[in-house]
Amino acid sequence: MVKSSFNKEKVECTGTTDTLSGNQASGLHRDSSFSLWIDEDGTIHLEHHSVNTSITAENSDFELPMLNQRSSDICDDGDIATGSPKALPLNSDSSISLVDVLKTLFFILVWYTFSTFLTLYNKTLLGDDLGKFPAPLLMNTVHFTMQAVLSKLITWYWSHKFLPTDPMTRRDYFYKVVPTALSTALDVNLSNASLVFISVTFATMCKSATPIFLLLFAFAFRLESPSLNLLGIILVISVGILLTVSKETGFQFWGFVFVMLAAVMSGFRWCMTQILLQKEAYGLKNPLTFMSYVTPVMAVVTALLSLLLDPWDQFTKNSYFNSSWHIARSCFLMLFGGTLAFFMVLTEYILVSITSAVTVTIAGVVKEAVTILVAVFYLHDEFTWLKGAGLLTIMVGVSLFNWYKYLKLQKGKLEEDEAAIALTANHAAKYVILDEMED
Template sequence: MIELEVKSREAAIQENVEEARKKDKGLKVEDGLAILSYILMWYGFSISLSVYNKWLFSVEGVDFNYPIFSTSLHQFVQFGVAYLIRRYREDHIEDWDLRAIMPCALASAGDIGMGNLSLRTVTLSFYTMVKSSNLGFALMFSVLFGLERFNWRLLLIILVMSVGVVMMVAGETVFSLIGFLLVMGAACCSGLRWSLTQMLLKGSKMYNGDPINTIYYLSPVMGAIIFTMSMLVEGPINIATSDFFEIKGVLAGSVMLITPGVIAFYMTLSEFYLLNKTSVLSLSIAGIFKELLTITIAYLFFGDHLTQINLLGLVVTLIAICAYNAFRFTNFNKSHN
């Protein structure tokens, strides 16, 4: 029975992987508008969350010293929102399949946990630019898992885009090796995370391709993992004796920690809907333009400095994004001729 179940699951994954490969080839106008709306939602919520976290965690802002603990709360808030929606829809509650959830939860916890921890030591623009390297990781894992066909032109585009990212990072005045390694670790986990998430959305009847279901089953496991990381790294005594609630007040402090969890829920929801409509790599490419917007906001509101090389890197990255879109458009035309 177990072997049949495993074979059935593998067959379901393979079938849906083939569908994922074709997604960028045959999009209708309605699909294009839906994708655009999801991208705009993702941009809005993601940039808002990045700016909010930078303000909450940085010394220049609120200086809340426990970003990993805060991130674990985000996951539990997301679970609460998903639970309420499922109760409203009267969805049937299935048992948790930890074998399917755990790899994705670990990758997601690494992405979010290391990313938020790095914001204490690096600027928002530096974080954004280094995190853009998840493109390479996304391509690597997508090819390894059979979600994307390897193509030399595609590899060249990704390499050019990576050069643009390196140029954008050049000249960082206060370089933190620990911060850099944390962001790179988050980027690697991010590429792995989205490949595993797409397979999870497509290959399990438990999630049924529904982002709400995926958040419901995934977020509490992620929250538990990140909370454990927080206890080990930040320490329960330090968190319990923090003067944060004394200074801000219990009500205001609680609202400040819960609010980003709600933002994170809608950001994750839009990401999952995008994964349903496109591919991991397309999502990553769309993310690059979002990162450019974040860099602009960091420059305008946080005073992050950009040199001429940084700006040239932005231009190179934009050109690579255009080349990627042209590559996808060419494939689309070939599939319809």
């Protein structure tokens, strides 16, 4: 029988601090006479008692796991006075190693390579003054179909790792996945269609307006709140676009319209993607799983557009499809582009998984500059000082946007950590002595 006195008396306490040991969390030790735990609201948890009924006096010492490290003063009469919560020590292994940096740089280089080759492939094959491939929508259908088949095979083979535990509801699929897939398909198709009329340099600069439309859709979907900082970023990027467009010698109206519509669709799809990935219940946080859901819809939609818009009646008169050998060669060209597209997207997803989306977007700014330089030297695109000023202004605006997202991300993590500490502090465990309750 353990007896406790509730009279006010001075008792000398020995201050001790519970610390983390190895992989065990800090906790409260239970004396052999304590048989049950109770929360602050008075709820008694019997499971602790039932699980540990076989504990003897010799091995009855155990720890109640706590979420944070706390200082506690254990008095002689068994009372515990808990102090303020302490922050958990940082893991010494969290520092970035040279291997991680080299691995990240390697994947960025691979991403740049696939992306640049895919851009040059599209321009060379689709350009009105180059390959003049007659069926750009058919080509994209093959690309999306390859991505759908490969992602489905990978997620099926490793179903225990990729497939979500809870199947997505039909409503969520049609209201979340389908709009995301539609906007992604339109983004890619319109971008490729613009390359028929305009240069890679001009298309890349105009496509840099995507953050403007991303922010506008974020305002509409209440993912972001309008602020002077964001409006300033929109203004900077807009000025860069105006500098790029002004005095464009090879300006083509429809090419400009297509690439700007592609930028609109890109902003919309990234907002939809954020909405789709915010809820873990969807089970699409893995990039390959996400790809396996959206690419089949993209392939079907693009195939329908190809049947409606591609000049199928003229294929037999075109050098790409006027013989069996030319048809086989065209199929090989489309499969080659699909392979480039799949590995570019996969590399981008790997980069996001090993670093962060912010790192990828910042690297994307540099990628645009690399693409323009390659287009200037390989395709001999015209690059004036006014375009250079516009490109520099756009890169400054996009960099400011990425910096804004980075600061917001860091602020969100800090608020989550503070909330977790406060939640843990407000849920301190209490114990009761059963012998006193029976009296």
